Amino acid sequence: xxxxxxxxxxxxxxxxxxxxxxxxxxxxxxxxxxxxxxxxxxxxxxxxxxxxxxxxxxxxxxxxxxxxxxxxxxxxxxxxxxxxxxxxxxxxxxxxxxxxxxxxxxxxxxxxxxxxxxxxxxxxxxxxxxxxxxxxxxxxxxxxxxxxxxxxxxxxxxxxxxxxxxxxxxxxxxxx
Numbered sequence: 099x100x101x102x103x104x105x106x107x108x109x110x111x112x113x114x115x116x117x118x119x120x121x122x123x124x125x126x127x128x129x130x131x132x133x134x135x136x137x138x139x140x141x142x143x144x145x146x147x148x149x150x151x152x153x154x155x156x157x158x159x160x161x162x163x164x165x166x167x168x169x170x171x172x173x174x175x176x177x178x179x180x181x182x183x184x185x186x187x188x189x190x191x192x193x194x195x196x197x198x199x200x201x202x203x204x205x206x207x208x209x210x211x212x213x214x215x216x217x218x219x220x221x222x223x224x225x226x227x228x229x230x231x232x233x234x235x236x237x238x239x240x241x242x243x244x245x246x247x248x249x250x251x252x253x254x255x256x257x258x259x260x261x262x263x264x265x266x267x268x269x270x271x272x273x274x
Contacts (some may be wrong), residue, residue: 113204121147123207127161128247131206134165139171145169156193159225160203163189167210183220186210188224201234205251228260249274 120126126271134141148162163186190207197203204227211221231251234241238248252269255261261269 122151122158124244127158128250131161131164132250134168135171141168141172154196156197156200156203159189159193160200160206163193164210166208183214183218187220199230201231201241202247205231209254212258232265235272238272245274246254246273
């Protein structure tokens with residue numbers, strides 16, 4: 099009887115541990131991406147979470163880069179802003195080195211570099227990144243990018259007026 103109760107306890111512990119949500123789940127990272135720029139407290143939580151990430155998944159490294167770039171928006175000191183942007187740039191370089199064709203990483207870097215003032219000379223990848231992620235989103239759903247992510251990309255591009263007339267027509271025709 100004691101063996102049975104021990105087994106039940108172990109089973110309970112295993113089930114409970116498996117139900118713990120993954121803090122690096124794609125949906126969670128997307129949520130941070132969309133909310134952290136508007137809220138410093140959320141941005142701080144995002145960068146703290148991503149600083150704990152030590153893996154080599156290119157997409158997660160891309161979100162780690164985003165978390166640092168967003169913190170640059172919230173800090174006051176010009177030195178701290180540049181420091182966060184340089185860290186962001188390095189994490190993006192690491193992510194692209196692992197997978198140079200990941201359209202979501204390329205979009206993330208594009209969205210960050212597009213927001214950086216041009217005089218800082220930290221926006222060297224805009225055209226290349228746009229070419230890669232645009233090619234992928236125009237192939238949706240065969241591209242492997244989630245519909246939610248493509249919607250975020252589309253809305254960002256249309257809201258920021260970053261498309262040629264032809265690209266705008268193609269993006270507007272996406273079946274989302």
